[in-house]
Amino acid sequence: MKKPISYKDSGVDVQAGEALVHSIKSMVKKTHGVEVLSNIGGFGGLFKPDFRNMKNPVLVSSVDGVGTKLIVAFKMKKYDTVGQDLVNHCVNDIAVCGAEPLFFLDYFSTGKLNTDTGFKVISGFAKACRENGCALIGGETAEMPDIYKDEEFDLAGTIVGVVDEEEIITGQKIKKGDLLIGLPSNGLHTNGYSLARKVLFSTYDVQDTPDGFDQCLGDELLRIHKSYLPVIRLLKKMEGVNGFSHITGGGIIGNTKRIIPKGLKAEVKWNSWERPKLFKLIQELGNVEEAAMQEAFNLGIGLITVVSESAADSVLSALKEAGEAPVIMGTITEA
Structure with a gap:
């Protein structure tokens, strides 16, 4: 049997x-x-x-x-x-x-x-x-x-x-002349890992520590996706805060356009913040084109707040007081 x-x-x-x-x-x-x-x-x-x-x-x-x-x-x-x-x-x-x-x-x-x-x-x-x-x-x-x-x-x-x-915040209040205020990410968060792994693991082992880094590559890649809930709670009731964009798959442009009304677009000043060294390493090591970097990664910006120009100073002050490091990274213009 x-x-x-x-x-x-x-x-x-x-x-x-x-x-x-x-x-x-x-x-x-x-x-x-x-x-x-x-x-x-x-x-x-x-x-x-x-x-x-x-x-x-x-x-x-x-x-x-x-x-x-x-x-x-x-x-x-x-x-x-x-x-x-x-x-x-x-x-x-x-x-x-x-x-x-x-x-x-x-x-x-x-x-x-x-x-x-x-x-x-x-x-x-x-x-x-x-x-x-x-x-x-x-x-x-x-x-x-x-x-x-x-x-x-x-x-x-x-x-x-x-x-x-x-x-409800939909972005429908966003208008021409509004400013984009970016908040730092904590690394790659949860997007772009297929490209990052292909590039980085062709040269490094997960336990290797590249020059200029203070921890091994594995720990660098496992940095925790930051919660922006406390920041959003702080800002969402402030006058002149017109929208939020969570930067995930699709990058800064791909996600921010989801909240921008028809006829407008985000004009990003790509040199207005210092990209974390991990993104620089990926781009240089893999000879990754800038367009591909912008599409796959958050490039060091995890959340964008779209605010009216008149509200920018108060929003920046509130963020800095909360321990954040905001950066004005662009404007809303006609499409």
């Missing part, structure tokens, strides 16, 4: 999944407020928002991934930061619309579940959720041995937030 085949024999360890869920319960619980009515492990996350102080609440949602930045994490065997990357990226995407984050859900898929790796990834989700004031109310852990190699995994996340309808 043939030997019976179990689910574990096919590469799926149900007990490992249950062990992971048990191990993360307490840290996930720390992201919950009174609005969360469910515990992790149920069929759905229950969230009871309090909208009594809002006139016309509008839910705002976004879903994203971390991309091939994960390959750097695999090479470094460092898994506690990519979860933070994902939460912060998603939070930024709804914050630029004026929304406050409510809750986050994650999807973690892997070839063979390593509970220690899973714990570290999810601890990153929980840390960033606490920092951004949103609840981690659920997720999915999928073990798929025929899709991923044993040590590989992929991540996706969904954020849901809320904004009062009259406070």
